[in-house]
Amino acid sequence: MTRPLLLDALRGGATFVGDGGMGTELQLAGLEPGGCGDEWNLSHAAAVQAIQRRYAEAGAQILLTNTFGTNQFVLSRYDLAEQVAEIARAAAMNARAAAGPHTYVLGDIGPCGGFLEPLGEISEDALRQTWRLAIQAMLDVGVAGIIFETMTALDEITLGVRLARELGAPLVAASMAYDPVRGGGFRTMMGVSPADGARACAAAGADVIGANCGRMEPEDFVAVAGEMAAVTDAPLMLQPNAGQPRLEGTAIVYPRGPESLAPALLELARHAAIVGGCCGTTPAHIAAFARARG
Ligand SMILES: [Zn+2]
Structure with a gap:
């Protein structure tokens, strides 16, 4: 089987269906509110794989690993700070096991759970150290x-992108969470615009x-995509x-x-190479989108 590198496929103009929310599905599977979903890669591997398999069967061509909080700062809240690499390795294996032959797996990194110095108390070195463990695994x-x-936060995401590059990741994707602001336009919670985020x-x-x-x-993602496309030729991903x-x-x-989300996602697919969902989207949402996309 020859499957092109994801980046080559994207540069060749291929488009992909992404997956949907993981946190909400974990809770449906029994994760207590406030519990550690990342730890389920070890203790409930079959449940994690079942969720990811449902996404793949729904038509998702790209699965994210269940590692949104796999860093020492988030995991220390659960006394799991020493298990970053172990959890990341198990998560990658779970997603690979759930993926079909034509499904790609991206290693997922969410916010570190605090702020970098000088705004916060997390040093760049400490963040690089813990993310290096997760990414390398x-x-x-x-x-x-x-x-x-x-x-x-721009300092956090650009540190991560550079680190993943250094470690030889075959593809690095960078996605920020924007909110509408009064008077028009969009900014992250830290005040970053889509154009500034995309450029950086x-x-x-x-x-x-x-x-x-x-x-x-x-x-709203159509307008955000337009602002990003104005400053970069990179393929876009909207979830x-x-x-x-x-x-x-x-x-x-x-x-x-x-049935309400599918037409919106179909419209986003005219503006982005990868379209899936985030919180509240389920395998049924992804299936409806994949069907509509044909
Ligand atoms: Zn979300």
Whole structure:
């Protein structure tokens, strides 16, 4: 079987269906609210693989590893700071096991859980050290690339992109979470615009530039993609939430069902090479999108 490198396929104009939310699916599978989803790669490997297999069967061609918080700062809250590499390795193996022959796996890196100095208390060295463990472990298993996602701080995401480059990742994707701002336009929680985010991530060496999550409606991603495309030729990746969550009793509900989200994702596919979903999107959402895409 010959499967081109993901980056070569993207540069050749191929487009891909991404996967959907992991956190919400883990909770459906029994993860306690506030529990450590990353640890499930070790203790509940079959459940993690089952979620990822459902995404692949729904039509996702790119799966993210279940490693959103796999760094010492987040894992220390669960007394697991020493197990970054072990969890990352298990996560990459779980995703590879769930992936079909034509499914790519990207090693996922979420926000580190704090702020870099001088704003916060995390040193660049400490962040590089823990992310190096996670990234190297996933590259050793043979993931197709590394993705930084739901990021809001430029210093953090560009440090990650440069590190993944140094470690030889075959593809590096960089995706930030934007919110609408009063008066128009979009910014991350830390005040980064889509153009500034795209420019800085591309300059740091990112091959794919993206937007995901955030307090935006799926339709808002068209404007964000336009701002990014104005400053970079890199392939774009868009993974919106299934609308904005609201609290119904004690349950968090995402308003956009599969049939409501699919047309929005189809429109985003005209503006981006990789389109999937983030919070609140399920295998049923991805299946509806993949069907609509044909
Ligand atoms: Zn999200």
